[in-house]
Amino acid sequence: MSSTNRLFTRLFPRLSKFGQRAYSGYVDALHTKPILTKAVTTGTLYFISDTISQHLENRKKASDEWKFDYVRAFKFSVFGFVITGPTFHFWYHILDTSFPKKVFSHVIIKAALDQIICAPIFDAVFFMGMGVLDGKSKEDIYTKLKNDWLRTYLVDCAVWPICNIVSFRYISNKQRVLFMNIVNIGWAAFLASINAGH
Numbered sequence: 001m002s003s004t005n006r007l008f009t010r011l012f013p014r015l016s017k018f019g020q021r022a023y024s025g026y027v028d029a030l031h032t033k034p035i036l037t038k039a040v041t042t043g044t045l046y047f048i049s050d051t052i053s054q055h056l057e058n059r060k061k062a063s064d065e066w067k068f069d070y071v072r073a074f075k076f077s078v079f080g081f082v083i084t085g086p087t088f089h090f091w092y093h094i095l096d097t098s099f100p101k102k103v104f105s106h107v108i109i110k111a112a113l114d115q116i117i118c119a120p121i122f123d124a125v126f127f128m129g130m131g132v133l134d135g136k137s138k139e140d141i142y143t144k145l146k147n148d149w150l151r152t153y154l155v156d157c158a159v160w161p162i163c164n165i166v167s168f169r170y171i172s173n174k175q176r177v178l179f180m181n182i183v184n185i186g187w188a189a190f191l192a193s194i195n196a197g198h
Helices: 003-011 017-032 034-057 070-098 104-133 138-170 176-196
Strands: none
Touching: 017 034, 034 070, 034 176, 070 104, 070 176, 104 138, 104 176, 138 176
8 A cells, every 4th residue: 555545544543445446446547547647636626716706706796696707617627637647647747757856956846947937838828728619809809918917927926836846745646636636626726716707
């Protein structure tokens, strides 16, 4: 049993055998089909994030005025499945192979590279990708980038460096996308809300 599995068992001693089997199956899938597993996980969590975002956006409306936008949540989930999951699988692999140690210097370098290289590019790709999925024109996508990219990146800089330091220091390479996606539920809900704004 891996150290991660032992920790999970200690933290959740009453978890049913079904839950333990499901978790073990997930860990096995990370080994046998890592890209697909991370893509499915990300797509699922993006759907949850957009659901949270829609709920928060509409909490002040009367219950009969708000209907859940399944199409919006599905598009957001597709972006997570096709772009986010696979992208971060390869990006973290590059970082982890270039700076494999969990020593402070490697952790800081990886966190800095993530924030300087990956974050600004990914934030732009997010608005472009969602614009394509929403059927927006090039002009509308450009306007969205112009209006929201910098603000999103600045919030990104306030949130992700600390999360990345924790991740690079304490989370195993294979579990990193899952850990980041769990943290990412709140961040993706923020992105969904920014994307839905005008």
